[in-house]
Amino acid sequence: FKQSRKDDIWLVDFYAPWCGHCKKLEPIWNEVGIEMKNMGSPVKVGKMDATSYASLAAEFGVRGYPTIKLLKGDLAYNYRGPRTKDDIIDFAHRVSGALIRPLPSKQMFEHVQRRHRVFFVYVGGESPLKEKYVDAASELIVYSYFFAASEDVVPESVVLREVPAVLVFKDDTYFIYDEFEDGDLESWITRERFQNYLTVDGFLLYELGDTGKLVVIAVIDEKNTSIEHTRLKSVIQEVAQDYKAHFRRDFHFGHMDGNEYINSLLMDELTVPTVVVLNTSNQQYFLLDRQIENASDMVRFIDNILNGTVEAQGGDSILQRLKRIMFDARTTVVSIFKSSPLMGCFLFGLPLGVISIMCYGIYSADTDGGYMEEQYEISKSEMEGQDFMEESREQQEPSDGEPVMPPMHEPKDALEKKKD
Ligand SMILES: *[C@@H]1O[C@H](CO)[C@@H](O)[C@H](O)[C@H]1NC(C)=O
Ligand SMILES: *[C@@H]1O[C@H](CO)[C@@H](O)[C@H](O)[C@H]1NC(C)=O
Numbered sequence: 561f562k563q564s565r566k567d568d569i570w571l572v573d574f575y576a577p578w579c580g581h582c583k584k585l586e587p588i589w590n591e592v593g594i595e596m597k598n599m600g601s602p603v604k605v606g607k608m609d610a611t612s613y614a615s616l617a618a619e620f621g622v623r624g625y626p627t628i629k630l631l632k633g634d635l636a637y638n639y640r641g642p643r644t645k646d647d648i649i650d651f652a653h654r655v656s657g658a659l660i661r662p663l664p665s666k667q668m669f670e671h672v673q674r675r676h677r678v679f680f681v682y683v684g685g686e687s688p689l690k691e692k693y694v695d696a697a698s699e700l701i702v703y704s705y706f707f708a709a710s711e712d713v714v715p716e717s718v719v720l721r722e723v724p725a726v727l728v729f730k731d732d733t734y735f736i737y738d739e740f741e742d743g744d745l746e747s748w749i750t751r752e753r754f755q756n757y758l759t760v761d762g763f764l765l766y767e768l769g770d771t772g773k774l775v776v777i778a779v780i781d782e783k784n785t786s787i788e789h790t791r792l793k794s795v796i797q798e799v800a801q802d803y804k805a806h807f808r809r810d811f812h813f814g815h816m817d818g819n820e821y822i823n824s825l826l827m828d829e830l831t832v833p834t835v836v837v838l839n840t841s842n843q844q845y846f847l848l849d850r851q852i853e854n855a856s857d858m859v860r861f862i863d864n865i866l867n868g869t870v871e872a873q874g875g876d877s878i879l880q881r882l883k884r885i886m887f888d889a890r891t892t893v894v895s896i897f898k899s900s901p902l903m904g905c906f907l908f909g910l911p912l913g914v915i916s917i918m919c920y921g922i923y924s925a926d927t928d929g930g931y932m933e934e935q936y937e938i939s940k941s942e943m944e945g946q947d948f949m950e951e952s953r954e955q956q957e958p959s960d961g962e963p964v965m966p967p968m969h970e971p972k973d974a975l976e977k978k979k980d
């Protein structure tokens with residue numbers, strides 16, 4: 561593989577035999593392989609046990625499992641999207657093909673418009689802007705499609721003030737890159753590569769972090785057809801559509817099915833349906849203590865966030881990080897008990913038992929000798945006396961050589977193991 565891999569374009573799944581996500585991917589991966597072959601794709605699909613070929617995997621920078629990479633010549637592109645057949649195949653097509661795809665005719669343009677919900681187009685001849693466009697595309701081809709067209713191919717509805725230009729087509733409209741307002745082309749593309757309204761999941765939320773925008777999320781139960789759930793979703797959709805021009809620089813909109821992910825992100829218990837506005841750049845969020853009634857109500861809430869009238873919660877301060885540690889520990893304990901109560905009793909009951917016995921021991925020592933009070937005396941001789949008391953107490957401990965262990969260690973180790 562090492563010698564001949566540069567003769568072909570490869571799509572490789574680096575997996576580990578023991579990893580659960582890899583096992584989940586396996587049937588999907590087989591389908592990807594079959595479909596790519598049936599389509600006559602030049603991309604070869606393979607998989608490699610990264611634990612058996614650890615040094616090769618390390619060469620490709622594989623750190624987690626499964627890692628999906630497209631290898632093209634000297635370049636390796638990471639796949640970061642959802643692990644579904646269609647998404648993976650789309651990625652392979654996009655990255656294995658031309659970096660900048662020419663659009664030679666109006667028909668081609670319309671075809672692309674029907675097929676892709678978000679795509680970028682460079683309009684014009686050779687220019688410094690085109691060089692920047694090519695540079696940006698070589699980084700961002702993993703996320704989006706990049707085309708080039710001449711002015712006469714672009715639909716009549718598009719008004720170009722000057723050529724060359726870079727445009728993004730999405731949400732039934734287009735936006736033109738403006739070097740002075742939008743800054744660097746690559747970061748503009750990073751911000752604009754998402755549709756305005758999205759079906760949000762944990763993965764997408766993480767990706768949206770790159771944009772630095774705020775995300776307005778309707779947290780609903782998609783299976784619940786009651787009016788509260790459907791109305792909230794349509795209110796957000798309405799605001800996303802009608803206030804595109806007003807909010808699109810600062811906001812994305814969407815809905816999320818279920819509150820599980822968002823609960824763990826916010827370390828809170830949200831009752832669905834509700835609206836959360838999340839600042840992706842600093843983990844702060846905004847909640848409303850009442851239901852959103854209609855679109856103008858929602859717009860007022862967003863305006864209040866923008867002018868600082870609504871107080872932000874969360875964030876990434878030290879206090880929040882401590883809270884996160886406590887929260888994670890609690891969820892781990894709860895999940896251990898949920899998945900296996902017996903195991904939970906053993907893991908936490910045993911140390912608790914030991915602690916109880918020790919407390920009992922201390923308590924009896926306390927009432928017997930009363931040395932606990934003496935601890936507060938500063939006299940040196942008494943301190944020594946107390947040491948002596950403690951030593952004698954230790955000798956009374958069970959004689960199997962088990963030292964007085966710091967009682968908190970065992971549950972903590974167990975937690976860490978569970979987390980690993
Ligand atoms: C649907 O949501 C409403 C309002 O939140 C709730 O009262 C109702 O119990 C839910 N129905 C189901 C089937 O979950
Ligand atoms: C979101 O977070 C960024 C980074 O901390 C901050 O500059 C910005 O003002 C925040 N936005 C809002 C609306 O709070």
Ligand SMILES: *[C@@H]1O[C@H](CO)[C@@H](O)[C@H](O)[C@H]1NC(C)=O
Nearest residue numbers: 851852853854855856857858
């Ligand atoms: C929207 O909801 C607000 C608050 O409940 C209410 O005052 C307002 O009249 C509503 N607007 C429309 C157009 O229904």
Ligand SMILES: *[C@@H]1O[C@H](CO)[C@@H](O)[C@H](O)[C@H]1NC(C)=O
Nearest residue numbers: 860861863864865867868869
């Ligand atoms: C913030 O915006 C809201 C709604 O537009 C307005 O009612 C409020 O007075 C504003 N507050 C400040 C401090 O500007």
